[in-house]
Amino acid sequence: MTARSRATAITEAPDRPLTHATAEPSGWRQVRATVARHLDYGAGHRWLDLDVPGPFRAPLPGQFVELLLAPPSPVVLPRPMSVASASERSGGLTLGFLYAAIGSGTRALAALPAGAAVDVLGPLGRGFPLARPGTPLLIAGGRGVAPLLFAAEALARAGRRCEFLFGARNRARLVGLERAREQLAAMGGRLHLATDDGSEGESGDVVRLLDRRVPGFGAPLVIHSCGPHGMLAAVARWAERSGVEAHVAMESVMACGTGVCRGCPLPRSAARSTAFREAETPSLFGNREFAMCCTEGPVFNALDLDWDHIE
Amino acid sequence: MTDLTVRIGPATLRNPVLTASGTFGYGDEYAHVVDPALLGAVITKTVTLRARTGNPPQRIAETAGGMLNSIGLENVGLDRFRLEKLPRLRALGAAVIASIGGETPRDLERLLEALAAESGISGFEINFSCPNVARGGARYWAVARRLEATLRRLRPLTRLALIAKLSPDVTSIGDLAKACEQGGADALTAVNTFVGMAVDLDALRSKLGRDTGGLSGPAIKPLALARCREAAAAVRIPVIGSGGIMTGRDALEFIAVGAVAVQVGTATFVRPRAALEVLEEMRAFLEARGIRTLGEWRGCLAAEPA
Numbered sequence: 001m002t003a004r005s006r007a008t009a010i011t012e013a014p015d016r017p018l019t020h021a022t023a024e025p026s027g028w029r030q031v032r033a034t035v036a037r038h039l040d041y042g043a044g045h046r047w048l049d050l051d052v053p054g055p056f057r058a059p060l061p062g063q064f065v066e067l068l069l070a071p072p073s074p075v076v077l078p079r080p081m082s083v084a085s086a087s088e089r090s091g092g093l094t095l096g097f098l099y100a101a102i103g104s105g106t107r108a109l110a111a112l113p114a115g116a117a118v119d120v121l122g123p124l125g126r127g128f129p130l131a132r133p134g135t136p137l138l139i140a141g142g143r144g145v146a147p148l149l150f151a152a153e154a155l156a157r158a159g160r161r162c163e164f165l166f167g168a169r170n171r172a173r174l175v176g177l178e179r180a181r182e183q184l185a186a187m188g189g190r191l192h193l194a195t196d197d198g199s200e201g202e203s204g205d206v207v208r209l210l211d212r213r214v215p216g217f218g219a220p221l222v223i224h225s226c227g228p229h230g231m232l233a234a235v236a237r238w239a240e241r242s243g244v245e246a247h248v249a250m251e252s253v254m255a256c257g258t259g260v261c262r263g264c265p266l267p268r269s270a271a272r273s274t275a276f277r278e279a280e281t282p283s284l285f286g287n288r289e290f291a292m293c294c295t296e297g298p299v300f301n302a303l304d305l306d307w308d309h310i311e
Numbered sequence: 312m313t314d315l316t317v318r319i320g321p322a323t324l325r326n327p328v329l330t331a332s333g334t335f336g337y338g339d340e341y342a343h344v345v346d347p348a349l350l351g352a353v354i355t356k357t358v359t360l361r362a363r364t365g366n367p368p369q370r371i372a373e374t375a376g377g378m379l380n381s382i383g384l385e386n387v388g389l390d391r392f393r394l395e396k397l398p399r400l401r402a403l404g405a406a407v408i409a410s411i412g413g414e415t416p417r418d419l420e421r422l423l424e425a426l427a428a429e430s431g432i433s434g435f436e437i438n439f440s441c442p443n444v445a446r447g448g449a450r451y452w453a454v455a456r457r458l459e460a461t462l463r464r465l466r467p468l469t470r471l472a473l474i475a476k477l478s479p480d481v482t483s484i485g486d487l488a489k490a491c492e493q494g495g496a497d498a499l500t501a502v503n504t505f506v507g508m509a510v511d512l513d514a515l516r517s518k519l520g521r522d523t524g525g526l527s528g529p530a531i532k533p534l535a536l537a538r539c540r541e542a543a544a545a546v547r548i549p550v551i552g553s554g555g556i557m558t559g560r561d562a563l564e565f566i567a568v569g570a571v572a573v574q575v576g577t578a579t580f581v582r583p584r585a586a587l588e589v590l591e592e593m594r595a596f597l598e599a600r601g602i603r604t605l606g607e608w609r610g611c612l613a614a615e616p617a
Contacts, residue, residue: 029344030583068581076528077373078581121583253371255378256580260336262385263371283387283395284340289364290385311368 026295027057028258030068030121035112036094043172045100045143046110047084052120054092059083061130061151062224062249062299065095065122066257067109075105078121080254082226082298084146084176085153095120098146098176124257125298128247130154134220136162137244139235141206141227142169145176147249148226152183162189163217167206167231171199207234214242223247224299229310236302246302250310252293258284265290266297267306313597314604315590317351317572319549320472320497322433324351324406324572327605328562328590331553331576332357332410332436332476333382335586337396338403344583347405350590351572355396357412357438360421362388366443367520372509377528377555378577379507381443381519384412389425401431408474412438414447416461420468427469434472437465440503442478442525449478449503455490462494474551476500479538485545485617498549500574501542502535528577531555536564543569544614557585559592566605569613 037049059065066078085096101110112118128151130136136155138148145166155162164184168174174193184191193201194209202209206227214221225235226249239246252264268276268291276288285296291304315326329352335341338353347353365385372379387396392409400407409432413419419437426432439452452458458475465473475491477484479502488499504525509518517523535554543550552565553574562573578585602608 027343075373076376076577076581077378119582253369253373255371255380255577256583258340258583260340261334261371261380261580262365262382263380265365265368265370265385267368283337283391287362287364287385290368 026124028122028124029056030119031056033095033118033120035114035116035118037114038110038112041098041175043175044102045098045175047176048097048099048109050095050097050118050120051089052093052095056093056120057123058088058093059086059095059123060127061154062127062147063123063125064257064298065120065124066254068119068121069105069108070117070119074108077255078119078257079105079109080124080257080294082147082249083123084149086150098143098149100143121257125294126296128224128249128299130224132222132245134222134245135218136160137165137217137221137223138162139165139206139210139223139225139227141167141231142173143175144227144231144249145180146226148224149176149179149183151224152180152187152189155189156183156187159187161187163192163213164189165192165194165206165209165213167194167209167227169196171195174200205234206231207238210235210238220244225249232302233307233310236305236307239302247299248302249299250293250297250305254294257294259292259295262292264293266293266300267309269304269306272304313594313602315594317549317605319434319474319551319572321470322406322472324433326351326590327566327572328586328593329354329408329551329572329574330579330586331574332438334576334579337392338400338405338407341579341583342403345587347403350405350586352406352408352433353400354408354436354574355392355400355410356386357384357410357441358386358389358392358422359384359412360389360418362386362391369518369520370524372518372524374507374509374526375530377526377530379509379519379524379526380504381521381524383443383521384441389422393425393429397429397431406433407431408434408436408472410436410438410476412441412447416457416464418447419461420464423465423468427471432471434474434497435469436474436476436500438476438503440476440478442480442504442506442523443521449480449506453478453481453487455486458487459490459494462491462496466495472497474498474500476503477542478503479534479554480506484538484542488542488545488550492546492548496548498551498571499542499546500551500553501539502554505531505534527555529555529557532561536568539565539570540568540612540614541617543610545617556589557581559589559594559596562589562593563596563608566609567612569610571609
């Protein structure tokens, strides 16, 4: 079967995103949250727990929120951040985030003590379709592990097992590794590690690890992946070659996060572009050429994107 | 209660706070958090004759105190706007100002011919100032004779308000404002975004896919305020101020220099309820000073007529 015919077949499956013929907003809200905990996770990373007051819809793994710092802030725009954990508490939710303090916005965020206020807008976008039939195969690269920790948490709660592949440059950058171990222990799932320098797990990248381990996994597999776009491109190509369904969480610079500003386009694959029917597609999503990362994603079926033109 | 109603040509708006084109979608995207009927008007995303897919990524770059955008007029096109967007807008009960954009005067005529008979539209804002398209953008339209001649052709096509949105990147915004007035515009919007650029030094290229973009946000407010004052002093028709308005006090600065109304744009990306907050802050400020009508405040710092 060619790539194009397979993409079309998936397009027509009932739960494919573009068949959601509704432009209803996702029910997001902007509320004032409070920093509950802020922890050092090593290699420049932080774990942030925010207490979010209700009513606020519980996010799904793969969804994100926009975090806005209280004035005076060094930045104007809120920062999109994927949710790494969500739990209910009385009067609302506690949302967890794993991030690297690398820009002026995230550095200012990293300095916030417990009790500080942060505005949270969300939940935004579409998450991983974890209910797809098959064995969930979670593939994380570096801090891209964040939404997959949440996915593992959700699978553990649902009593489902998964295989979890986690790769990074070196041992220190396997951030959140202990959390991943806890979630997998709860469900009896397996963790498979790889580092470029061999300091933990197998030596080499996560796609090489995938090639080696996949014969031991129970088919059919459904990949849910997040990491640097170069890694996701390799995962997408591996999945297409292997006839495995893959869903990838993408990143983009964003302004509004809600589909209004049209600021976060990702190029569609030729197959998706051809299958795209504007009349059936809410304009909160993209157009024939580009999908908006914020509303149509951030999780995409890997066949829907043009990996030759994604940076 | 301070009387905040404003007149823009034949249209009476319930208050002077409008959403800037391109920052409020087609009115319904934010409707679950902002009742658009409470605003002066919703100005839609610019509509062109045919749908546009927009510029390649990256389209957004944050800069000190502001943001650059290079969207490139991505929009659903005239047909889908009429069939899908307008009915939803009408149902929201908001005053609607349709933003239209074209590569030629003829494009604008065809858009106006198609939309003039639609119910539920209070006026048209003509986007003479998009900085992010190769054809029919700010540079093409920044010619006084072209603006005047185009508006003369558009004027007979509708009795509704015609608002000309101007670029700040011109030698004399007063001259362009006068040309629009001469051509028959009911009002002006001053200003659209400023052309700007941001460089990624590591990759040694522009941060934006199309090299330059339009700068908006708090960084441009002082620049926009001066352009707005200059435009207001040059004409008798109303001027709508726009550029970096984040608070009610920002809005009142534009009204003080002669604007009759304001547009809130980038602030909405930060706080979706920003336009309503601006309105409430304005009202509280004026009431605290015992000001009964917006007219008492308007133009208190206006420039002498040019």
